[in-house]
Amino acid sequence: MDVGNLSDLAAGFKDLGADPRIILMVVIGGVLIYLGIAKGFEPLLLLPIGMGIILVNLYPPLMEGAFEGRPEGILAWIYSYGIKNGIIPLLIFLGVGAMADFTPLLSRPIYFLFGAAAQIGVFIVFLIAIAAGFEIEEAACVGIIGGSDGPPTVYITAILAPQLLGPITLAAYAYMALVPIIQPPIVRLLTTKKERAIVMKPESREVSRRGALAFPVLSFVTAAVLIPRSAPLVGMLMFGNLLNVSGVTHRLARSASTVFIDVLTFLLGLCVGALMSAEVFLRPQTLAILGLAALAFAVSTAGGVLMAKFVNLFRKEPINPVIGAAGVSAVPMAARVAQKLGQEANPENFLLMHAMGPNMAGVIATSVAAGIFLQILS
Amino acid sequence: MSDLIEGLRISGVGVGAVFGTLAILMFLMMGMGRVFRTDGVAVEEVVAAGGVEAKVGEGPEDTVEVAAIALALASYMKERGKELGGRPIAISGVNYQVEVGDLSRSPVAVVVNGGSYRASVDGEGLPVTEQIAPVLGTQMRDTQRGRNWRSAYPLAQGAYWDRRGWAGRGGLGVKRE
Numbered sequence: 001m002d003v004g005n006l007s008d009l010a011a012g013f014k015d016l017g018a019d020p021r022i023i024l025m026v027v028i029g030g031v032l033i034y035l036g037i038a039k040g041f042e043p044l045l046l047l048p049i050g051m052g053i054i055l056v057n058l059y060p061p062l063m064e065g066a067f068e069g070r071p072e073g074i075l076a077w078i079y080s081y082g083i084k085n086g087i088i089p090l091l092i093f094l095g096v097g098a099m100a101d102f103t104p105l106l107s108r109p110i111y112f113l114f115g116a117a118a119q120i121g122v123f124i125v126f127l128i129a130i131a132a133g134f135e136i137e138e139a140a141c142v143g144i145i146g147g148s149d150g151p152p153t154v155y156i157t158a159i160l161a162p163q164l165l166g167p168i169t170l171a172a173y174a175y176m177a178l179v180p181i182i183q184p185p186i187v188r189l190l191t192t193k194k195e196r197a198i199v200m201k202p203e204s205r206e207v208s209r210r211g212a213l214a215f216p217v218l219s220f221v222t223a224a225v226l227i228p229r230s231a232p233l234v235g236m237l238m239f240g241n242l243l244n245v246s247g248v249t250h251r252l253a254r255s256a257s258t259v260f261i262d263v264l265t266f267l268l269g270l271c272v273g274a275l276m277s278a279e280v281f282l283r284p285q286t287l288a289i290l291g292l293a294a295l296a297f298a299v300s301t302a303g304g305v306l307m308a309k310f311v312n313l314f315r316k317e318p319i320n321p322v323i324g325a326a327g328v329s330a331v332p333m334a335a336r337v338a339q340k341l342g343q344e345a346n347p348e349n350f351l352l353m354h355a356m357g358p359n360m361a362g363v364i365a366t367s368v369a370a371g372i373f374l375q376i377l378s
Numbered sequence: 379m380s381d382l383i384e385g386l387r388i389s390g391v392g393v394g395a396v397f398g399t400l401a402i403l404m405f406l407m408m409g410m411g412r413v414f415r416t417d418g419v420a421v422e423e424v425v426a427a428g429g430v431e432a433k434v435g436e437g438p439e440d441t442v443e444v445a446a447i448a449l450a451l452a453s454y455m456k457e458r459g460k461e462l463g464g465r466p467i468a469i470s471g472v473n474y475q476v477e478v479g480d481l482s483r484s485p486v487a488v489v490v491n492g493g494s495y496r497a498s499v500d501g502e503g504l505p506v507t508e509q510i511a512p513v514l515g516t517q518m519r520d521t522q523r524g525r526n527w528r529s530a531y532p533l534a535q536g537a538y539w540d541r542r543g544w545a546g547r548g549g550l551g552v553k554r555e
Contacts, residue, residue, distance in 0.1 A: 127382070
């Protein structure tokens, strides 16, 4: 028996002792897994991300060659051919489209404006990030977190600032899970109880099948003509939605919105976690990203609420401004928060389906904002 | 500094482009809403045609349910300035002769195939027509949207319809005389 090989078995312990940051990263991975399981915070993402962090920090060869274009480890392969070129985030967006119901948005098209207003945090934090010393491409990726939409954030970061993919993706998904904590104080600050108690009637008009069919096509064409670099994101989203509303591709829509998106989601989560090695993650820059992301969320929420209040100046039948907060596209958490806040102010208030309108508008708006950054910066 | 100026330029263009794109989509959808308008058609068309389409096996369980449906139809049509009158309604292929009394007086009398019912809200009578009709009209449409919509607008915004009749807080108590 070769005694040298036996001593290699303890190499892992030696590495742990040599770099205590590895232990810290394993703890961070464990905390994410705990939050996913015990607290139910985005478990579909935090579990794979947490596992990816633990795996790559305990066994770095899993990501060997990922950044040199010569992948050798299994996670390096998935990263190089699935995430770095944007395939996985785009295909996830296809699944999101297949799950999406745009009916609340189409029944009151004014909600498009709330989704647009909720992107204000993206651009304000983009500027703050530049002032804080981030490169302009990195600042765009930090700002887009304010849109609260995972796939566009991953897509644009993989192209513009792949070195920040780990912390930015973690911040985006972590804050999405924290929407019920971040949004209520901001909404309460910007609205009176009387405003939050405004009862809204159910949808003002029904959406015909032809209207539902025309929407994805028209949206894609509009986005592709105006902001060509948003075409991949909006195109995938709308293609998925077309599968859903066409009524003739039930099997495809069901596959896209279930097994297909599930497989891609855990591959994405695992790889994002694997990008968080100790030397990449434990830097002051990561803390700055987490802080700026929180600010982006807060400003975007405020933007949506203020837009709803502004629109009310011109309407006979007022809109409950709380639903403006759902313009950040954390679907459906932001809509649930609006429902909860509305009902808190008036138990007879049911805002969920109204809030889904700005919520879906936010998904489109974030894709457009990401397309604008790509158009100008890449 | 030059990065910040460039950032300001990008932000200005970006905000404008996001609002511009979504505003265009908004106007397109408003236009489509006019072209493909459907609201208010379903119930009136089926009543005028003398029948309400439903899947086999999903018809009302008894005439109390028919009374509730008739009341909803009458309120919905009243909202649009029309009368149900003495026209028969058909549910799951079965015709029912119904008459609905004055909606502005409480309780409202509903007659189904000769059986008489009286409807009121929480035993106190219906609100005046102008208030109740839009709510009932909307709810009648909402019942066609499936379980998710009903669960989004449960109870407190008024009654909702299920196979056991109008239910929920503020629901219409439809009672056989």
